[in-house]
Amino acid sequence: MLKCLKAILFLALLCGVVSISEAGTIAVGSVSGSPGETILVPVNIDSIAGQTSCNISVVFDSNRLKFLGRENGNIGAGIMGPKLADINKRGKYNPIISFMGEAKGGTIMYLKFAVREGAKGDVPLTLTVPTPAGVYNAVSGKIMVR
């Protein structure tokens, strides 16, 4: 009986390890910039974790930053996002990303921001991954205004 329990516990542990290793991490970079300057902030992923798509959300202070658009990364992701006016009005960029082919990890895209005149301090770029829930670890970034 005890042996059986141990075996079950071992299997459960093994499964736990496997599920942890299957999780991916999406991270927004931290970059420095001056008022008036245009900067690119990378959004990286270390593993697509078996998913074909996801929805991420990057919240920023639209009084200090202006979102100008995005540039492609190196994993060939397909990206659908809200209109620029909507993004800057809400201070939130929450695109749907589809992973093409066998993408493992790399840069999904670069977020292009302009630092507004008079902006000071660190501006957080708060990342969440609403969908799929619980699959990715989200690491936020920031823009450090010089």
Added chain:
Amino acid sequence: MRKMKSLMPIILLSILLVTGMASAATLTPVGTCNGQNKVNIALDVDDATGIITFDITVTGTGLTTTIADVSKTGSIAANWMTYTASAVTGGVRILAAGGTGSGTTGAGNLGTITFTATDGTVDTETVSVAVNTVTPGITLTPAAYTPVVCNVCSEWTDVITKYNAYVAGTAAWADVIACYNAYVAAP
């Protein structure tokens, strides 16, 4: 004159019978969009005169709802003393009884239920109403539901809703793309 007097009780009885006779009314589920993926169904009756209690079942095809989505609102619904809902497959069963409801007259609605489209977009889904019992002996006939289309996709949240339906397996990727294209084309 004497003959008239002898007929009086019969005339009075006839008047009483006519006024107290069971009447007939129509119950129509009327849908209005509540965003892209939700529809509010108002249970409209054309004449609630005489209804003291009612027991109806409302179900949706391609739609889901919960007991919490049943709203006791509207000119008639607010009058019933007890108003409870229970879950049934694809919908809810609503029972209302007593109180000031017995004095209700005229047209209005028996309440409103919010349904959610399982594929993320309200368009061709249907709602049906079954009348289990109505007292006192009133004929309440359900009318057909006219589907409403809420597939506007004019806001980014509509696209996200459609995407979430895709992830949940209730919408196709092509639907997400179509919704996105509609959003992009919207002014």
